[in-house]
Amino acid sequence: MSYCLNPICLNPENLAYSQRCQSCGSLLRLRDRYRVLKPLGQGGFGATFLAQDEALPGEPSCVIKQLRPSGTAPHILEMARELFEREAKTLGKIGNHPQVPRLLDYFEDHEQFYLVQEYISGATLQQEVKRDGVLSEAGVKQFLSEMLPLLQYIHEQKVIHRDIKPANLIRRDQDVRLVLIDFGAVKNQVSQVTNQSEQTALTAYAIGTPGFAPPEQMAMRPVYASDIYALGVTSIYLLTGKSPRDLDYNPTTGEMMWEQLVQVSAHLTQVLRKMLEVSVRNRYQSAEEVLRALEMEPYLDSLAQSMVAQSSVSVKERTSLTRNHLEDSSVYCSNPSSPSSSAGIQELAAAIRARRAKAAEGAALQAPGIRQGVMTTKSTTLANSNSTLHQNSKVSRKLDTQALLTAYVKGRRDFAQHNLNLLNLQGAELSGTNFHSSQLEKTNLQGANLHNTDFGRSSLNRANLRDANLSQAYFSHADLEAADLRGADLSYAYLNNANLRGANLCGANLTGAKISEEQLAVAKTNWMTVRPNGKRGLL
Numbered sequence: 001m002s003y004c005l006n007p008i009c010l011n012p013e014n015l016a017y018s019q020r021c022q023s024c025g026s027l028l029r030l031r032d033r034y035r036v037l038k039p040l041g042q043g044g045f046g047a048t049f050l051a052q053d054e055a056l057p058g059e060p061s062c063v064i065k066q067l068r069p070s071g072t073a074p075h076i077l078e079m080a081r082e083l084f085e086r087e088a089k090t091l092g093k094i095g096n097h098p099q100v101p102r103l104l105d106y107f108e109d110h111e112q113f114y115l116v117q118e119y120i121s122g123a124t125l126q127q128e129v130k131r132d133g134v135l136s137e138a139g140v141k142q143f144l145s146e147m148l149p150l151l152q153y154i155h156e157q158k159v160i161h162r163d164i165k166p167a168n169l170i171r172r173d174q175d176v177r178l179v180l181i182d183f184g185a186v187k188n189q190v191s192q193v194t195n196q197s198e199q200t201a202l203t204a205y206a207i208g209t210p211g212f213a214p215p216e217q218m219a220m221r222p223v224y225a226s227d228i229y230a231l232g233v234t235s236i237y238l239l240t241g242k243s244p245r246d247l248d249y250n251p252t253t254g255e256m257m258w259e260q261l262v263q264v265s266a267h268l269t270q271v272l273r274k275m276l277e278v279s280v281r282n283r284y285q286s287a288e289e290v291l292r293a294l295e296m297e298p299y300l301d302s303l304a305q306s307m308v309a310q311s312s313v314s315v316k317e318r319t320s321l322t323r324n325h326l327e328d329s330s331v332y333c334s335n336p337s338s339p340s341s342s343a344g345i346q347e348l349a350a351a352i353r354a355r356r357a358k359a360a361e362g363a364a365l366q367a368p369g370i371r372q373g374v375m376t377t378k379s380t381t382l383a384n385s386n387s388t389l390h391q392n393s394k395v396s397r398k399l400d401t402q403a404l405l406t407a408y409v410k411g412r413r414d415f416a417q418h419n420l421n422l423l424n425l426q427g428a429e430l431s432g433t434n435f436h437s438s439q440l441e442k443t444n445l446q447g448a449n450l451h452n453t454d455f456g457r458s459s460l461n462r463a464n465l466r467d468a469n470l471s472q473a474y475f476s477h478a479d480l481e482a483a484d485l486r487g488a489d490l491s492y493a494y495l496n497n498a499n500l501r502g503a504n505l506c507g508a509n510l511t512g513a514k515i516s517e518e519q520l521a522v523a524k525t526n527w528m529t530v531r532p533n534g535k536r537g538l539l
């Protein structure tokens with residue numbers, strides 16, 4: 001089909017490759033190169049079309065946006081043009097990012113404005129949820145780990161998107177990456193002071209989508225954290241399949257009531273709660289902060305627990321100690337961006353890394369010079385509680401094969417921070433389980449169903465994962481050194497930051513998996529290994 005772009009054409013559908021519209025006589029090729037195939041949508045200011053560029057070899061698809069303001073008053077036209085230019089400028093500036101459509105052309109033709117951008121072939125997250133159902137905790141973590149670096153990049157370019165929602169996120173068929181579209185509502189040049197009345201009039205037409213946009217954005221004062229709120233609402237949609245308009249709100253605080261609808265770990269709940277804070281002051285201030293919190297919270301959680309459990313410390317001491325500790329680590333900090341709190345996080349992260357390194361080396365659990373129960377300075381407190389955490393988690397969270405399988409059958413999915421070393425779980429049904437930070441060294445998981453399972457930061461050293469179903473599993477920071485992954489289905493798994501040294505990926509399926517060339521270089525592969533692009537061959 002060839003579609004006529006004349007806004008007042010009564011019968012815009014024409015035969016493919018026609019020169020002129022049979023109904024209104026307009027030329028059907030825009031700028032003598034773009035042929036419109038079909039309309040994709042119509043918003044307040046413009047219409048969007050799928051087109052092909054006949055001037056290029058292969059006639060690649062593209063998206064054409066045509067400025068079509070609904071009113072004709074000069075100031076409306078002016079505002080619409082401004083919004084349109086904004087999208088063009090923003091795409092021109094940030095469209096070289098792989099998760100943003102490229103700006104291909106921008107021009108005026110017969111007093112109409114046009115913007116041509118890269119066509120992203122794929123389904124939106126809204127369509128995906130309607131088609132495949134809601135995501136698990138691991139799925140949402142993967143979503144956030146993909147979106148937060150993009151958000152960080154956009155914000156570094158001084159751009160607030162202002163309309164993040166499932167319908168504006170397309171999972172590109174070609175490489176299964178998420179692409180953010182619709183930059184028509186972005187706020188550019190955040191630091192520049194604009195004419196207040198112009199800005200207010202303009203933003204009135206571009207406040208984003210009610211329910212996804214936070215209160216300050218609806219009040220026309222968007223900030224970077226507004227995008228974090230919208231990302232939080234999108235995560236709730238992915239977990240529940242419910243749009244904000246289908247959710248209840250607390251009449252006193254205005255908070256969205258979602259917690260009773262989802263079954264996720266305490267740490268993810270805490271992160272989402274802070275992303276969805278009604279008050280900007282209490283919300284995460286940057287995408288980086290959310291990323292950091294996602295990686296730290298499970299540790300902080302058990303850190304607090306292990307400290308409370310410490311028998312040699314009095315209740316009074318324990319309470320103040322826990323509070324100080326949490327303040328240091330900025331978990332409940334009212335101003336998390338303050339230098340002291342971020343130093344706290346770094347200090348804690350360093351301690352955790354040191355602890356993990358020690359554990360990996362098989363060093364003694366208790367660091368030299370640290371004595372149980374004697375807590376004098378901040379650093380000894382930290383080190384002491386970390387060693388306790390390690391011991392406690394080893395002793396109190398050990399499960400045998402039978403106990404684990406029975407708990408799973410009864411509906412339990414959270415086995416984070418457990419010691420499951422050496423268990424025989426061959427062929428077990430364990431899909432959608434949370435094994436975050438657990439120890440699964442030399443565990444036999446051959447042929448097990450581990451679809452959509454969270455192995456973030458877990459230790460799977462020399463684990464037997466042969467022929468296991470690990471599709472969409474999450475392995476960020478997991479240790480898979482020397483693990484046997486022969487014939488495993490790792491399609492769409494998230495393996496970024498996982499240690500794959502010596503891991504055997506012969507015959508494994510890595511279609512759509514998130515994994516770097518460096519990681520693949522240190523693993524074993526053969527011609528049977530299916531690469532992330534879906535093709536077989538040596539890596």
Ligand SMILES: Nc1ncnc2c1ncn2[C@@H]1O[C@H](COP(=O)(O)OP(=O)(O)OP(=O)(O)O)[C@@H](O)[C@H]1O
Nearest residue numbers: 040041042043048063101117118119120121181182
């Ligand atoms: N670059 C693109 N690649 C593929 N599809 C796109 C692209 N940009 C927009 N679309 C699709 O075109 C349709 C229309 O999108 P558009 O951004 O113009 O806004 P809309 O959904 O009509 O309205 P609103 O601006 O209110 O969200 C949507 O279905 C969207 O998924």
